[in-house]
Amino acid sequence: MADLTTNFAGGIRCPNPFWLASAPPTNCGEQIMRAFDAGWGGAVWKTIGEPITNVSSRYSSIDWAGQRMMGLNNIELISDRPIEVNLREITEVKKRYPKHAVVASLMVETKREAWHDIVARTEDAGADGLELNFGCPHGMSERGMGSAVGQDPVYAQMITEWVKERARTPVLVKLTPNITDIRVAARAAKRAGADGLSAINTINSITGIDLDTFEPRPMVDGKSSHGGYCGPAVKPIALNMVQQVMADEMSALPMSGIGGIGNWRDAAEFFLLGAGTVQVCTAAMHYGYRIVEDMIDGLSNWMDEKGFATIEDFRGLSLSKVTDWKHLNLNYKIVAHINESLCIGCDLCHIACWDGAHQCIHLDRVDGVRDGHVEVHDPPSVFEARSRARIAVTPIPKLDPPTNGHGPFTAPLERIPRVDETECVGCNLCSLVCPVEGCITMEERPTGLAPQSWDERVKTGLVASGAVEESI
C-alpha cells in the first residue's frame, strides 16, 4: 500500500496530498471538519480578509454534449465572515484534527502593517501555513488586491517579503493565470523567499450569453461581470503553467497544483509535472466531499501497480519529457492503423481526415484500393450522394429473403475506411475522433534516418534560422 503522507513546502504535514482549494467548500470550520472526515488531507481556508458583501447570483457554467459543468465560472469574492470568526474556527478545527493541514488563504490591502497583523493573528490561531491570494480575478482586483497584485511582480515580491518578515509557518503564493507569462510572478515570489506556490487561480471568463435576454451569465439584476473560470475545461491550461514554472529554475518551488482536478488521474498528472500537493474545488462543488475516497484509492492502486512507494518516487518524472518544439525529432514517423475487427463503420475518421487533416483515409476497400493524392479519389460528397440516390425499402420477411452476412467484420466492408500510408502524416486526428477505444492506433514506420531536430538542422546550416530566440 502506497504511502500518501505528505510534508509540503518545508513543514505542512498531512495524511494525503489532496487538499480542498480556497473556495466555497472551505467556507467554514463545520464544512472543513466534514471534509476531513470524508478523507481530505488538507484544506485551504476560504480567503480571510476584511469581510465583503457578495452578489446574487454568483456562478455560471458551461455544459458540453449533455454533460453538466465542464467549466464553472464565479463572481464570488473572498470570505464574507468576520476575520475573528474564521480564526476562532481555525483554532477549533486544528484542535480536533491536529494531523490534517489547515492553510489560511489571506488577502488584505497593500499595507505592510495590515499584512503583518493578519499573518500574526492567523498563525496564532493555529494555521499550518499561509497562502497569499494574488490570484482572484474579479471584484477584489478592482480594489487593488488579488490578481491586481499577482500581475505586478513588484507588488507581488514586496507583499511576499512583508509576509516573510513575520511568518513562522510556510508561505505559499497563489498565482494568477491572467498574465502573459506566469513565470514573471513566480520568480517574484521566489525572490521574496516564498516557501511554495499554488497554481493556477481561476481564468478571466464570460461563460455565455442568454440568447433571449442578451444578458451574460451569471446575471445580477440584468448585468454581469467577468468571473473566474475553473473546472475540467481548464486542466490543460493549468498543467502547462505548472510545467512552465517547475521547469524554470528561477521560478520552481514546492508546487500545489490546481486547475480542473476531479479524480486521481488528473492529480497524478500534476504530480508528474512536479506538484507536491493538489487542490480541488469544482469537482467537490459538483459531487461533494465524497469524491476524495476514489482519489486516494485510485492513486494508491496506480502507485502500487507502478511500484511507487511515495509521491516523491514519481514527482516531476514527466518534466524531462516536455521540451521546446525545436528539439523534437523531425525524422520520427507514425501512421494511423485501423483495426477492422473493432471498426463500427461510423466513418468519422474518413470525414475528419478529408475535411480536417490530410485526405488519406478512404472508403475504397470494396471498389478497389487506390493510393495517392486527393485527385485519384472520390470526395466525401460523392459517397453521400450515392447513398441517397439508392432505393431503400423496409425489409418485410414475407417479401424479402434475408440477406447473407456482409463480410468478415462487424461493420460492412464498404464502411470500414482504409489508411493510405503513403499520404498519412501521423497527425493523430483520426484516432482522436474514433469513438471505439483501441480501434485506430498510431504505429511507427522506421524512416531509417538518424534523429534530427529543427534546432540541429539550423545549427548544421541545413535551414535558415527563421525565428528569433525569445527569453524572459
Next chain:
Amino acid sequence: MALPDRFEENADIARRFPDLHPALGPQQAVVESNRCLNCFDAPCTAACPTHIDVPGFIKKIASGNLRGSATRILEANVLAASCSRVCPVEVLCEGACVMHHYNRKPIEIGRLQRFAMESFYASGAAIPKRNVPERSEKIACIGAGPASLACAAELKQQGFQVTVFERRALPGGLNTYGVAEYKLRTADSLREIEMIRELGVEFRAAEVADEAALVKLEREFDLIFLGVGLGAMHKLDLPGGDHAGVVDALEFIASYKLGEPLPGVNSVVVIGAGNTAIDAAVAAKRLGAEEVKILYRRDARNISAFGFEFEHAKQEGVEFIWRTQPKAVSIGPDGKLHSLLCVHTELNEVGELMGTEDAEFTVRCDMVIPAIGQSPLIEFLAKLRGLAVERGRIVIERATGATSNARYFAGGDCVNGGREVVDAVADGKRAALGIVTSLASRTAVLRG
C-alpha cells in the same frame, strides 16, 4: 372535399389507447441526441426509404435548433410525424445504427424524430413553402393515402396544381383508418394532412371507379398519379364466414378508431399472424375482450409480424394457437356466433401445409377477425387501359414511378404489394420527381 374542421376524438378510445411509447421530454431529447455519433454518410439515413438526414436533424435537437430540425426532416419526408410513430425503426434506421456494433443501445431515432415534429406542431409553424414560380400543369392523385399525399406535397412545393381524390370520408388512407391507435391517433394523422392542405393541395371527395371517370380525369389533368393502395381484405371463405360476427381486421380497426364500441364481446379469435393481426388482437384486448387468441396455421418462427410486434402482443395478454386452421364458423341456435371449428395442420412429405384428418375441435368465441391479407385491386386496375400489371401490382420504373402508360405514375401499396408508410412516402416522392422530369421534357419538346 373539405377536411373536417375538427375530428371529434372519442374519450373512451383515447383512455384505452394511450401512447405505446412515451414522448421524450426536452432534456431527455438533448441527452439522447448528444449520444448520436454523427456518422459520416450515416447508415441510418441510407436505411431510411425517404433518406431523412438523421444525424443532421438529431444534432439540430442537440443545438436547440428545433425548427431547423423539423424542417430538415420534412424536406425528406412530409409525413415525418406519422412515420416517427409507425415506422418499424427496429428494421430501418435504428436497426442500421452503428451502436449495435458497439454493444450499445441504438440511438432512439424514432422518438427523437417525434420530439422534433411535435415541437414543430406545438410552435404552430407551417411547412415552409419553397420559393418557386406557379406552374399551370395539373396533376391528379388518386387515393389520399401516404403515397398520394407525399406525391401531392412534393408537386405542390414545385409549383404545380395538384388535386387529391379520395372515396372515403376522411383523407389519410391507412394512416387515418388502419394504424393501431396507440401508435398513431386518427386526429394526429388528420393534423398532418392539414399541413399538406395548407401548402395548397386541393382535396376532392370522389370515387374514381370506372373508365368514364378516368377518361374525364385524363381530360382535366396532364398527368395522373395512382396511389390507390390495396383492395379489401381477403374474405374468410368458410361456412358461416359471412356472419355479422366475422369482421375483417381493417374494418375492425377503422371502426374502433372512429369511436365504435365493442359491445358484449368477451372472446375474440384473430386469424393470421401478420402485423395487422397483432394490431387487431391488441385492440380487441384493450377494448375489453377478456380472451383474445391468434390462430395461425404454422408456428411462431413463420409469422410475418415483426418480432417486436409479436412480443408486444404477448405482453398485452394475447394468446397464440399454432399449427391450426379454421374449418367453419359455428352459429348457435340463437343465431349468434358461437365458436370456430378448427383442425391441426402438418407438413406433408413435400413440405406443403395440410389440414390433418384427426379430430376437429372448437375454439369458443363471440367474434372472429380474419387478418389474412389484402387483395390487390385487380378489378380497378383492369379498367386502366394500357397499364401493365403483374401479380396484381402496377408495374413501374422504380426510380421515377412511371407506368407503361405515359399519362400515369404510381406508387405505394398498389405497386409494392403492401409495405410501410415510409415506403409509400418514398414511392410518392420519387414519382413526383418523375412527373416533374416528364413534364419538363414534354415542355421542351413543345418548345423545340
